[in-house]
Amino acid sequence: MSEVLIVGSVALDTVETPFGRVGRALGGAATYAATAASFFTGVRMVGVVGEDFPEEHLDFLRSRGVDLRGLERVPGKTFHWSGRYVGDLSQAETLATDLNVFADFNPTLPEAYRDTEYVFLANIDPELQRNVLRQVRAPRWTACDTMNFWIAGKRAALLELLEQVHLVLLNDAEARQLTGESDLGRAAQQILQGGPQAVVIKKGAHGAALYTEQPGESFPRWFSVPSYPVPVVRDPTGAGDSFAGGLMGYLAATEDLSEPNLRRAVVYGSVLASFNIEDFSLNRQRTLTREEIEERYEGFRRITAF
Amino acid sequence: MSEVLIVGSVALDTVETPFGRVGRALGGAATYAATAASFFTGVRMVGVVGEDFPEEHLDFLRSRGVDLRGLERVPGKTFHWSGRYVGDLSQAETLATDLNVFADFNPTLPEAYRDTEYVFLANIDPELQRNVLRQVRAPRWTACDTMNFWIAGKRAALLELLEQVHLVLLNDAEARQLTGESDLGRAAQQILQGGPQAVVIKKGAHGAALYTEQPGESFPRWFSVPSYPVPVVRDPTGAGDSFAGGLMGYLAATEDLSEPNLRRAVVYGSVLASFNIEDFSLNRQRTLTREEIEERYEGFRRITAF
Secondary structure (H helix, E strand, C coil): CCCEEEECCCEEEEEEECCEEEEEEEECHHHHHHHHHCCCCCEEEEEEECCCCCHHHHHHHHHCCEEEEEEEECCCCCEEEEEEECCCCCCEEEEEEECHHHHHCCCCCCHHHCCCCEEEECCCCHHHHHHHHHCCCCCCEEEEECCHHHHHHCHHHHHHHHCCCCEEEEEHHHHHHHHCCCCHHHHHHHHHHCCCCEEEEECHHHCEEEEECCCCCCCCEEEEECCCCCCCCCCCCCHHHHHHHHHHHHHHHHCCCCHHHHHHHHHHHHHHHHHHCCCCCCCHHHCCCHHHHHHHHHHHHHHHCC | CCCEEEECCCEEEEEEECCEEEEEEEECHHHHHHHHHCCCCCEEEEEEECCCCCHHHHHHHHHCCEEEEEEEECCCCCEEEEEEECCCCCCEEEEEEECHHHHHCCCCCCHHHCCCCEEEECCCCHHHHHHHHHCCCCCCEEEEECCHHHHHHCHHHHHHHHCCCCEEEEEHHHHHHHHCCCCHHHHHHHHHHCCCCEEEEECHHHCEEEEECCCCCCCCEEEEECCCCCCCCCCCCCHHHHHHHHHHHHHHHHCCCCHHHHHHHHHHHHHHHHHHCCCCCCCHHHCCCHHHHHHHHHHHHHHHCC
């Protein structure tokens, strides 16, 4: 059982969907990922919040056993994202991005964090992701996320980062943007050639695919998992980060980096993402239990077995 | 081991994709479905061709053991479809549809066909689909396909047909168009309420989903299968009909209509569709063997098992 280090944004989100609206609710990539991972193992979180960040959110993260020594509180306001989903909720329309204290985010890891072996670098500037990674003494498994903004604007830094991580998670549009390949299998193959041992392509309602390079095999090994048919998707915000956190938490807990265990980790990631979208912010996670997670993991087996 | 009756278009197709072009090649929904089904069981085919239909195509179908007593040859030209695929080949652009002899298609089943228990009504006017179905004495399992044109233009006839079939196959856009539901699970649920016991929603590169109504269960049972990662998709024409033919051929061969066997049938349908798109027209099927089919069926297990 190993712990996992999670670095990324902590935010207050204002989100509107056909099912309602929340104002300045708990959000941020690191928050979603840390909470998801906390169902499997101990989590060390790195981020920054402003003076306005409600103490109750810190209490929630503490109640999930998240180590907050790496979460700085500085003068100013917390990162605020405002967005809206319409129609089938497949795409967010950003209404406002107020970086606030997050604009100067360039974390120094607490000494106690530097021996963590499992590291998730949530979506931030790839130069910052590399700065963080340099501070980790002997990472055993590093994963990173990214976004269209960095693929377009910090491509060189991102490609250098990919040489240093074991797993990259990105969505289908990002995989196509990064590689210029419309076919996701070929996109994944190209990404694997750039360094990582594994690629997860997240496809929203169409599930996720894992591609891994295997010694002695000329094609990547491929694993596909559908999305779970939750009765009502209320708010997709944080699904990708919940996925990554669940995946990394499970990997760190099991300390097994074999391809079959990576598959299980991808399913656990899908489980956490599926719970996350059932309610706004991290509301579903407040009552979620490990038993519910195991039940839905078996549910994934039921909808895919033949 | 039961036989399967397949009714639909037989065509000469002119198709262009980024990988090449074929002119007046063998095509048509019934042709693709019959060929796919013929790998599992005996097939009785109903269709119409004109005087220009090459004898070699009939020889091919005969070589696959397809019973052609229901295939009429009449004065005039064979149905000709011309289309083009660009980009990721996910959508065909129709350049020409010359119905020719197919315009007057209204088949009378040969007496020897009327006892067939497994029936696939490929995409034609739903009124014709019902006319055919009326001529089958005691169908045990009837499946139908349809398309946007009939959903918009012959909605009432289509809904009546759906009351009489066991399985409907349609693609994601058609499922949404038919029901007005953007969520495919809810769309499937609504379709099941209209009559069929099972719905298959085909999602192209995103695979397929099977929804079945189960006595005593308030939600449909759900099964998801991804598409197979073929190295190069050369021509997607006929994928949906190959899927339906493979599914129906396997069901008729096994005569097992349980939900677990429907899942296996959906995977065999996916297998046949995946081979079909590897080459133009039915070219891949000319060399395809049952051993290759079984191998790829196991391949589906490898990419989905966890």
